[in-house]
Amino acid sequence: MLFQSGFLGTKAPFYIDFITVYFTFLPFLLAYSIYLASKKELKKHFISQAIILAITLIIVVIFEIGIRISGGFIEYSANSSVSYDFMLVFLIIHIIIAIASVGGWLYLFISSYKSYKKNGFTKIKGSNHKKIGKAIFISLSISSIMGVCMYLFLFVY
Numbered sequence: 001m002l003f004q005s006g007f008l009g010t011k012a013p014f015y016i017d018f019i020t021v022y023f024t025f026l027p028f029l030l031a032y033s034i035y036l037a038s039k040k041e042l043k044k045h046f047i048s049q050a051i052i053l054a055i056t057l058i059i060v061v062i063f064e065i066g067i068r069i070s071g072g073f074i075e076y077s078a079n080s081s082v083s084y085d086f087m088l089v090f091l092i093i094h095i096i097i098a099i100a101s102v103g104g105w106l107y108l109f110i111s112s113y114k115s116y117k118k119n120g121f122t123k124i125k126g127s128n129h130k131k132i133g134k135a136i137f138i139s140l141s142i143s144s145i146m147g148v149c150m151y152l153f154l155f156v157y
Helices: 014-038 042-069 072-077 084-119 121-125 129-155
Strands: none
Touching: 014 042, 014 129, 042 072, 042 084, 072 084, 072 129, 084 121, 084 129
């Protein structure tokens, strides 16, 4: 099922279509979770972050396994009319941003959880959590947009 034709009407397999749709909506899911925090619904914010982070990590693992089994970037780029060199540089930048974003997100989540367990929500409010969270939101959004662009480069253009 994962490697059958996708549902977006391109040559992409199902798993890539599914992942692309998820990452298209990820910034909106994150924005809603941040909205919960701004409304002082901190427990809902924390739970939503845990769920979104867990789903994102699962999606990334599915992507990594699928891309390795199916031949990867070289296989998919062979059918694209976009310059291979351009896509390769774009992909490398995307990977760097994605790794840094998810790494930062994991760090922020784990450190916030530890702080919450130790001191409740009071210490988190006085920390750099909000500033770091904004940076991670921006970098995850950029990474999501770049991932969707890679889909377009590989399977539409």
